[in-house]
Amino acid sequence: MEFYNLLERIVLKDEVHAKWLNTLSYMENAGARKISLCEHPVKVNLIQLKHAAEEHRHAYYLKKQIGKLNIDGCKTYANNELLAPLATKQYLHSLDIKACKYLQKAFTLTKEELKYAAYLFVTYAIEVRADELYPVYQDILTKESSKIMVKSIILEEEGHLEEMISQLDEFSDDWKIHAENILTIEKELHENWLNAIIAEVSQLSYA
Numbered sequence: 092m093e094f095y096n097l098l099e100r101i102v103l104k105d106e107v108h109a110k111w112l113n114t115l116s117y118m119e120n121a122g123a124r125k126i127s128l129c130e131h132p133v134k135v136n137l138i139q140l141k142h143a144a145e146e147h148r149h150a151y152y153l154k155k156q157i158g159k160l161n162i163d164g165c166k167t168y169a170n171n172e173l174l175a176p177l178a179t180k181q182y183l184h185s186l187d188i189k190a191c192k193y194l195q196k197a198f199t200l201t202k203e204e205l206k207y208a209a210y211l212f213v214t215y216a217i218e219v220r221a222d223e224l225y226p227v228y229q230d231i232l233t234k235e236s237s238k239i240m241v242k243s244i245i246l247e248e249e250g251h252l253e254e255m256i257s258q259l260d261e262f263s264d265d266w267k268i269h270a271e272n273i274l275t276i277e278k279e280l281h282e283n284w285l286n287a288i289i290a291e292v293s294q295l296s297y298a
Contacts, residue, residue: 098231114179121184123144174291178288182280186217194212214255215255221251222248
């Protein structure tokens with residue numbers, strides 16, 4: 092099932108759509124928390140604070156969108172209120188761990204430096220993914236005349252990607268080589284996550 096077709100199927104049923112929104116909200120929230128965990132005790136720049144704040148706002152915005160659907164649920168991030176909860180919760184965590192292992196080998200870094208490098212490369216990979224995911228989702232929402240909208244998130248994620256590239260330029264002259272390797276790691280994890288969601292949605296009745 093292609094991603095476009097998967098999202099078309101998800102949007103058709105309010106209960107499933109609500110879980111999808113809740114799943115995206117969970118991931119935005121998890122990303123915001125990881126950005127905050129990567130902060131240096133004192134050397135925190137404005138962009139990093141901005142990213143954490145905006146990712147938290149995305150989590151809130153997506154959660155609030157659920158109220159536009161005709162359902163009563165998805166008030167928490169409990170497993171039964173997410174799509175493919177195990178894969179969802181492992182996705183970003185696994186990316187963080189695998190990226191840290193790669194970066195530790197690629198660069199000579201202190202503990203605090205590794206945290207910052209992980210913030211840069213993991214956030215970059217997630218922003219590249221968001222730049223693919225949200226526009227496809229919005230296209231389907233528009234086609235279905237849905238009350239749900241993610242246009243504001245798309246604009247902010249585009250800005251985030253530009254800011255990450257600017258910070259990576261300062262971090263290393265050859266960052267693109269390392270970023271490609273991180274993107275390869277992310278791609279495999281993303282495919283695992285997507286396959287888990289496809290498997291779950293495929294089992295649902297749409298009668």
